[in-house]
Amino acid sequence: MMRLSWFNVVSLTLGFAFLYIPMIILVIYSFNAGKLVTVWSGFSTKWYGELTQNEAFLNAAWVTLKVAVVSSTFATVLGTMAAYVLVRAGRFTGRTLFSGMIYAPLVMPEVITGLSLLLLFIGIGLDRGIVTIVLAHTTFSMCYVSVVVSSRLVTFDQSLEEAALDLGCSPIEAFRLVTLPIIAPAVISGWLLAFTLSLDDLVIASFTSGPSATTLPIKIYSAVRLGVSPEINALSTIMIAIVTVGVISASLVSKRNLVRQKREMQAAERA
Amino acid sequence: MGPVLQSTEFAPWNDPTEKPLIRFRNVTKRFGDFVAINDLTLDIYEQEFFALLGPSGCGKTTLMRMLAGFETPSEGQIELSGQDIVPVPPNKRAVNMMFQSYALFPHLSIWDNIAFGLRRSPMSKPDIKARVEEMLKLTRLEKFAHRKPHQISGGQRQRVALARSLAKAPKLLLLDEPMGALDKKLRQETQFELMDIQEKTGTTFVIVTHDQEEAMTVASRVAVMDEGCLIQVSTPDRIYESPNSVYVADFIGDVNIIKGTAKAQGDDLYQVNWSDGMPPLNATSETDFSDGQTCHLAIRPEKVAISADKPDGADNAVQGKILDIAYLGNLSTYHVELTSGVIIKAQTSNTRRISRRSFTWEDPVWLSWTATAGVLLVN
Numbered sequence: 001m002m003r004l005s006w007f008n009v010v011s012l013t014l015g016f017a018f019l020y021i022p023m024i025i026l027v028i029y030s031f032n033a034g035k036l037v038t039v040w041s042g043f044s045t046k047w048y049g050e051l052t053q054n055e056a057f058l059n060a061a062w063v064t065l066k067v068a069v070v071s072s073t074f075a076t077v078l079g080t081m082a083a084y085v086l087v088r089a090g091r092f093t094g095r096t097l098f099s100g101m102i103y104a105p106l107v108m109p110e111v112i113t114g115l116s117l118l119l120l121f122i123g124i125g126l127d128r129g130i131v132t133i134v135l136a137h138t139t140f141s142m143c144y145v146s147v148v149v150s151s152r153l154v155t156f157d158q159s160l161e162e163a164a165l166d167l168g169c170s171p172i173e174a175f176r177l178v179t180l181p182i183i184a185p186a187v188i189s190g191w192l193l194a195f196t197l198s199l200d201d202l203v204i205a206s207f208t209s210g211p212s213a214t215t216l217p218i219k220i221y222s223a224v225r226l227g228v229s230p231e232i233n234a235l236s237t238i239m240i241a242i243v244t245v246g247v248i249s250a251s252l253v254s255k256r257n258l259v260r261q262k263r264e265m266q267a268a269e270r271a
Numbered sequence: 272m273g274p275v276l277q278s279t280e281f282a283p284w285n286d287p288t289e290k291p292l293i294r295f296r297n298v299t300k301r302f303g304d305f306v307a308i309n310d311l312t313l314d315i316y317e318q319e320f321f322a323l324l325g326p327s328g329c330g331k332t333t334l335m336r337m338l339a340g341f342e343t344p345s346e347g348q349i350e351l352s353g354q355d356i357v358p359v360p361p362n363k364r365a366v367n368m369m370f371q372s373y374a375l376f377p378h379l380s381i382w383d384n385i386a387f388g389l390r391r392s393p394m395s396k397p398d399i400k401a402r403v404e405e406m407l408k409l410t411r412l413e414k415f416a417h418r419k420p421h422q423i424s425g426g427q428r429q430r431v432a433l434a435r436s437l438a439k440a441p442k443l444l445l446l447d448e449p450m451g452a453l454d455k456k457l458r459q460e461t462q463f464e465l466m467d468i469q470e471k472t473g474t475t476f477v478i479v480t481h482d483q484e485e486a487m488t489v490a491s492r493v494a495v496m497d498e499g500c501l502i503q504v505s506t507p508d509r510i511y512e513s514p515n516s517v518y519v520a521d522f523i524g525d526v527n528i529i530k531g532t533a534k535a536q537g538d539d540l541y542q543v544n545w546s547d548g549m550p551p552l553n554a555t556s557e558t559d560f561s562d563g564q565t566c567h568l569a570i571r572p573e574k575v576a577i578s579a580d581k582p583d584g585a586d587n588a589v590q591g592k593i594l595d596i597a598y599l600g601n602l603s604t605y606h607v608e609l610t611s612g613v614i615i616k617a618q619t620s621n622t623r624r625i626s627r628r629s630f631t632w633e634d635p636v637w638l639s640w641t642a643t644a645g646v647l648l649v650n
Contacts, residue, residue: 162341163374165361167439168391177387181378264422 023240030233037228047234057235060219063130064199067215071137072194078138079145079194080187084175086146087153105143113140114207121208128210136208137198144197145190152186185254192250196243281491282506283316290353292317292443292475293338298347300333300499307333308344309499320469320476322490324483324522330499331479335445338477339368352442362391367441371448373432375420381431382407382416388439406434409468426457433465437472446478450485462488483523487511495519511571517648520569525604527575527615529568533560533647541647543568546611553586556647570645572618577605577630578637585639591615593634605630607638 004012030048034041051057086099105113117136118128126132160182164174180187202217209218220232283289291314300308307330315321323331336342337349340361349356356364367388375384385406389399407413410430415423420431429449436444449465450458466489469476480486486493487507494504495518503515514520517528529552531545541560542551545568554568581588594614595606605617617638630636 157372157374159370159372159374160376162339162361163368163370163376163435164387165341166339166366166368167388167435168362170362173391178376182376261421264419268418268422268424268427 026233027237027240030230030237032230032233035230037230037233047230048238051231051234051238054231057216057219057231060214060216063133063213064216067130067133067137067205068195068198071134071198072141072191074134074138075142075145075194076187076191079142079190080149080183082142083146083150083153084179087150087156088158102143102146105140106147110140110201110203114204117204118207127212128208129212132208132210133205133213133215136204137194137201140201140204141194141197144193145187148190148193149183149186152183156183281318283319284314284492289316291315292319292352293477294348294350295334296348296350298334298337298344298349300330300337300342301345306499308337310347311499311501313494313501313504315475315477317475318473320466320478320489320491322486322493323477323479323496324486324493325481325496326522327481329496331481331496332447334496335368335447335477335479338443339366339445340364365442366445367436367439367443368445368447369432369436369449371451373420373428373452375428375431375435377420380417380419381412381423384420384431385435385438387435392439402438406438409437409471410434425452426461429453429461433468437468437474440472441474443475443477446476448480449478450480450482458485459488465489487523495522513646514569514648516650517567517569520646520648525572525616525618527568527570527572529570529613529615531566531568533564533566534562535560540642541566543647546609546613549589549609549611553642554645554647555643558647558649560647560649564649567648567650568645569648570640572604572616573602573620574644575615575617575638575640577607577617577619578639579629579634581637582639586642588637588639589615590635590637593630593632593636596628596630596632603628605636607636 029037029040031043031045032040033044033046082102086095086102089095114136117132117139121128121132121135156179160178161174164178165171169177200217201215202221205215206218206221209215216235220235223229223232293313293315295311295313298308298311299306309330311330311334323334325331333342337344338351340356340359343357351364351366356366376387379387382403385403386399389402394402403416404413407416410433412427412430412434415427415431420428423431429452433449446465450461453461462485465476469489476489478486478489487510490507492504493507493510495502495510497518503510503519505513510519511523514523520526521528529543529545531543531552533556534542534544534551536542536553539555539557541554541556543554543566544551552568560566576582576585581590589609591607591609593605594608597604597606600621602618602620605619607615607617609615615638
C-alpha cells in the first residue's frame with residue numbers, strides 16, 4: 001500500500017468532513033434524549049419508538065414507496081423502449097431531434113416540469129393524488145433510464161441480435177431472449193436510479209400531489225417548517241442507513257462478479 | 272445424400288444438368304450513392320465450399336449478408352433451391368451464419384448456445400439433447416458444455432460458434448471471416464478441421480475471407496471480387512495458374528508482371544517485346560493477341576530459375592544482378608534487377624538444411640523460364 005503524503009491526508013480529511021459532518025450531526029442528534037435538537041441531553045432511542053406511532057409519517061412513507069415502485073417500473077419500460085429505438089433504428093428523419101428531446105428534461109428546472117404537469121392535470125381535469133404523482137415521476141425519470149440503457153446499448157454487439165434472428169427468433173423473441181438478459185444490469189440500475197429519484201423528489205411532487213396523498217419528502221419539509229423535531233432526525237437516519245446498506249451491498253456484489261469473471265477468463269486463456 | 276467419393280472429381284459447375292443451390296441473378300445493392308454490389312450473377316452448387324475473396328470494401332460481406340437476409344438487394348433476385356428468398360426474413364431461411372465476432376450469447380452456457388436454434392424449431396426435448404450432444408462431439412467440446420463463453424479460449428469459442436450454426440442442419444452455412452481472430456498456427460489447424468466437418472456433414476459452405484491462403488486451402492471454388500464485381504470465379508489451382516487479369520494474378524500470391532507488346536509466332540506462341548535493346552520474351556497463350564497489342568506477362572517467382580551461367584536452350588533468359596534476398600526459412604526470394612531496370616523475383620526452395628548460399632548481394636546472375644511458365648494477360 002502506498003503511504004499518503006501529509007498533503008493528501010489533509011485534502012482527503014477536508015473533503016470527507018465537508019461531505020459527512022452534517023449527516024453525522026443529524027445521526028448523533030437522532031439519539032438525543034431531549035426534545036431540543038441542538039442541546040445534547042443523554043442517549044436514547046425513544047424517538048425511533050415514537051416514529052412507529054406517527055400515523056401521518058407512516059402513511060406518507062407508504063405512499064412514497066408505492067409511487068416510487070410504480071413510477072420507476074413505468075419509467076424503466078418506457079425509457080428502455082426509447083433507448084432501444086434511438087440506438088437501433090439507425091438514421092430516420094428527426095432522429096437528432098428526438099434524441100435531443102429525450103435528454104432535455106434532464107436539464108429542465110424541476111419547477112418548470114412540475115408547473116407544466118400541474119397545468120396539464122388541471123386542464124384535463126385529473127384530480128391530484130397518487131395517480132398524478134406517479135405520472136409526473138414517470139415523466140421525469142424515464143429520461144434518466146433511457147440515458148443509462150442507451151449507453152449500454154451503444155456498446156452492445158449487434159451481431160448478437162442478428163445471430164438470434166439467424167437461429168430462428170422473431171425480432172421480439174430476439175429482444176426477450178438475448179438483448180434483454182444482456183442489458184439487464186443497465187435496466188436494473190436504470191430502475192434503481194428512477195426509484196431513488198422518485199423517493200427523494202420534493203419539487204415535482206409538491207406540484208402534483210393533492211390532499212389525498214402526500215409523499216414523505218413533502219411531509220418532512222412541512223414538518224421542518226414548524227421546527228425540527230428529533231423524530232425527523234430518527235427518520236432521516238433510517239433513510240441514510242437503508243441507502244448506505246443498499247449502495248454498499250450493490251457495489252460488493254458487482255465487484256465480486258467482476259473479479260470472478262476476470263479470474264475465469266484468465267483460467268480459460270491459460271488452458 | 273450419399274457420401275462424396277474421393278475418386279470422382281467434384282465439379283458440379285461443369286455439369287450443365289446440375290441445378291445450383293444458390294443463384295444470384297443480376298443483383299445490385301446500393302447504400303445511398305455507394306454501389307456495394309454491381310449487377311452480379313453467380314451460381315453456387317450443393318456441397319460446395321465456396322470462398323468469397325477480396326480486399327475490405329469489395330462487397331464480399333454484403334453479398335453474404337444478403338444470403339443471410341440481413342440486407343435486401345436493391346435490384347435482382349437471389350434464389351435458394353429455386354425459390355426466391357429476397358422477401359424471406361432471416362429467421363425463416365434454411366441458412367445459418369457463423370459470425371466474425373462469433374456472437375456467442377454471453378449469458379448462456381455452451382450447451383444452451385448450441386441448443387438455442389433448435390429450441391426455436393418444433394423439435395422435441397430428447398431430440399434436441401441428442402443433437403446438441405452430437406454437435407459437441409463433432410467439435411470436441413464435450414468437456415466444456417456447461418461453461419459460459421467467457422470461460423473458454425478463443426479457439427474453443429470459434430468451435431462453439433461453428434457447432435451452433437451447424438446444429439439446425441442448414442442447407443447453407445455462411446462463415447464470415449471465421450478464423451480472423453485466431454493466431455496463425457491455430458488457424459491452419461482449424462482450416463483442416465473445417466474442411467473435415469464440411470465433408471462429414473455435406474453442408475454447402477460459403478466463406479468470406481481476405482486471406483488468400485485460407486481461401487486456397489479450404490475452397491472448392493474461389494470468387495475473387497473487387498469493387499462489387501466478380502473478377503474471376505474458378506478452382507484454386509486455376510485462379511493461381513491461370514488468372515484472367517493482372518488484378519487476380521497480383522491479389523493471389525506473388526507475381527512478376529512484365530508489360531510489353533505481343534507478336535504472334537503461330538501455334539499459340541507469342542513474342543513479347545518488352546524493352547528496347549533486349550531480346551523479346553517467348554510465351555504461350557490460349558487467348559489471342561493481335562500484333563502490337565499491349566500485353567502483360569504474369570509469371571510466378573517459383574517458376575523463375577536462377578543460375579550463375581547462362582542456361583543452354585532456355586526459352587527465356589535474362590541477366591541481372593541481385594538486389595535483395597528475402598530468407599523465409601523454407602524458401603528464399605531473390606530480387607534481381609535487370610540491366611533495363613526492371614526487377615524480377617525468383618524463388619528457390621531451401622531443400623538442404625545448412626547449404627552455403629550460391630549467390631549473394633550484387634552477384635551477376637541469369638534468370639530463366641519456359642514459354643509455358645507464365646500467363647499472357649490483356650489487362
